[in-house]
Amino acid sequence: MNLKGKKVVVTGGAGFIGSHLVQRLLNEGSEVLVLDNLSVGNEEFIPEGALFKKMDIRSRNLDSVMAEFEPDIVVHLAAVHYIPYCNANPEETFDVNVMGTRNVLKASKAKMFLFSSSAAVYPPLNRPLTEDLYGPIDIYGKTKLICEDLVRLYSEEAIIARLFNVYGPNDPNLHVIPEIFKQINDGKRELKLGNLTPKRDYIHVDDVCEALIVLLKHGNSGKYNVGTGKEYSVKQIVDIISEIIGEEINIIKDAKRVRKVEREHLLADITKIKTKTGWKPKIDLKEGLKRTFMEIKDYN
Numbered sequence: 001m002n003l004k005g006k007k008v009v010v011t012g013g014a015g016f017i018g019s020h021l022v023q024r025l026l027n028e029g030s031e032v033l034v035l036d037n038l039s040v041g042n043e044e045f046i047p048e049g050a051l052f053k054k055m056d057i058r059s060r061n062l063d064s065v066m067a068e069f070e071p072d073i074v075v076h077l078a079a080v081h082y083i084p085y086c087n088a089n090p091e092e093t094f095d096v097n098v099m100g101t102r103n104v105l106k107a108s109k110a111k112m113f114l115f116s117s118s119a120a121v122y123p124p125l126n127r128p129l130t131e132d133l134y135g136p137i138d139i140y141g142k143t144k145l146i147c148e149d150l151v152r153l154y155s156e157e158a159i160i161a162r163l164f165n166v167y168g169p170n171d172p173n174l175h176v177i178p179e180i181f182k183q184i185n186d187g188k189r190e191l192k193l194g195n196l197t198p199k200r201d202y203i204h205v206d207d208v209c210e211a212l213i214v215l216l217k218h219g220n221s222g223k224y225n226v227g228t229g230k231e232y233s234v235k236q237i238v239d240i241i242s243e244i245i246g247e248e249i250n251i252i253k254d255a256k257r258v259r260k261v262e263r264e265h266l267l268a269d270i271t272k273i274k275t276k277t278g279w280k281p282k283i284d285l286k287e288g289l290k291r292t293f294m295e296i297k298d299y300n
Contacts, residue, residue: 117161199232
């Protein structure tokens with residue numbers, strides 16, 4: 001599908017991934033409407049040229065907004081997703097993620113629907129995870145799995161992108177990489193961090209947005225992992241960042257930051273998306289961390 005001239009609604013388009021994706025869609029020549037309640041997102045992140053409507057995805061007015069814009073494509077990114085917050089606020093997480101998604105699906109009359117799911121739907125296995133698996137261990141992953149079922153009930157032609165650990169500039173939540181950079185920018189070289197041994201598949205936001213664009217262009221329905229096929233521990237990340245800044249960094253394990261429920265591995269098998277679309281990640285972890293650090297420094 002050629003995205004030029006297509007009308008695209010992006011829920012959560014003022015957020016971390018959303019703001020980057022909106023810019024890519026605008027570059028493709030799409031007309032973009034961002035829907036975001038700004039609870040986490042930032043209006044300043046919305047690229048120039050996009051339309052913006054401040055709106056909660058649970059709003060009763062969503063039907064009329066969708067009907068007026070008449071989108072060809074809906075990309076649904078909006079969600080409560082910071083896992084410590086989700087665990088502390090399960091009712092809100094369910095309401096926003098599940099009931100909000102149901103409301104978006106009900107309001108959407110678009111021919112194409114892309115849902116941003118998560119690797120949190122997977123079980124804690126020590127091997128590359130394929131799209132046929134599921135077994136979430138936290139409230140966030142459970143809500144995302146329910147949403148996948150809702151999306152498939154809405155349309156068998158829908159695209160479900162299971163994103164692994166996304167990093168890059170504009171991330172408002174203190175996931176491990178932005179937390180490390182925050183402490184470094186505060187002048188600290190002894191970092192207080194939580195779980196150090198779990199390994200994750202970290203993917204730069206630019207690679208994620210490229211994958212989403214490719215999935216939209218190819219239009220192949222189904223579930224797709226969006227990751228790199230490589231995993232790194234927190235200690236390895238700190239070592240790479242130490243090389244980037246040219247300074248020694250020490251880690252202090254902070255008991256307050258340690259998650260009681262944690263998986264030791266989370267690694268994507270990206271065979272399906274590579275085979276179906278030809279997409280593959282281009283940015284290795286060291287290059288991605290270097291880009292992120294420089295952009296954060298410039299922003300600050």
